[in-house]
Amino acid sequence: MKIPHIYIDTSVIGGCFDEEFSVWSNALFDDIIKGLFNPMISTVVAEEIDSAPEWVRSKYEDLLNAGAQILTPDKRSFELLRNYEKHDIIPVKYRNDMLHIALATIAGADILVSWNFKHIVRYDKIQQFNAVNIENGYRTIAIYSPREVTYYEKI
Numbered sequence: 001m002k003i004p005h006i007y008i009d010t011s012v013i014g015g016c017f018d019e020e021f022s023v024w025s026n027a028l029f030d031d032i033i034k035g036l037f038n039p040m041i042s043t044v045v046a047e048e049i050d051s052a053p054e055w056v057r058s059k060y061e062d063l064l065n066a067g068a069q070i071l072t073p074d075k076r077s078f079e080l081l082r083n084y085e086k087h088d089i090i091p092v093k094y095r096n097d098m099l100h101i102a103l104a105t106i107a108g109a110d111i112l113v114s115w116n117f118k119h120i121v122r123y124d125k126i127q128q129f130n131a132v133n134i135e136n137g138y139r140t141i142a143i144y145s146p147r148e149v150t151y152y153e154k155i
């Protein structure tokens with residue numbers, strides 16, 4: 001069975017330390033360590049993590065140590081980002097949220113995981129992002145929260 005490539009946005013890393021999300025974010029990290037997912041992150045995540053507390057930056061380092069593929073924005077990802085902006089999917093001031101999706105799409109991630117229910121993990125937004133992906137010759141991307149992706153089972 002193919003091991004899925006999973007793009008992890010910044011909210012998932014921070015979620016490891018949030019009472020509401022920690023069980024699921026940490027379970028996802030455990031699944032990555034077990035080799036159940038091939039992690040992908042980006043320089044955008046690195047920039048967003050840069051000013052975070054040390055314990056959050058340490059969790060980011062755990063992804064690097066697990067062999068996470070690091071994606072860097074390029075001409076194609078910025079072009080796809082501009083197309084998302086043209087379709088007014090979310091306000092431009094949240095362009096990093098759209099850039100995460102563009103990077104994951106261009107890199108061929110199977111899944112993007114996020115705790116951002118306002119702009120990313122939301123049915124109508126997912127439909128809109130995927131419509132633009134198809135319009136621009138890319139495949140659709142599955143977008144879920146870590147709770148929907150991890151193999152963790154509450155006892």
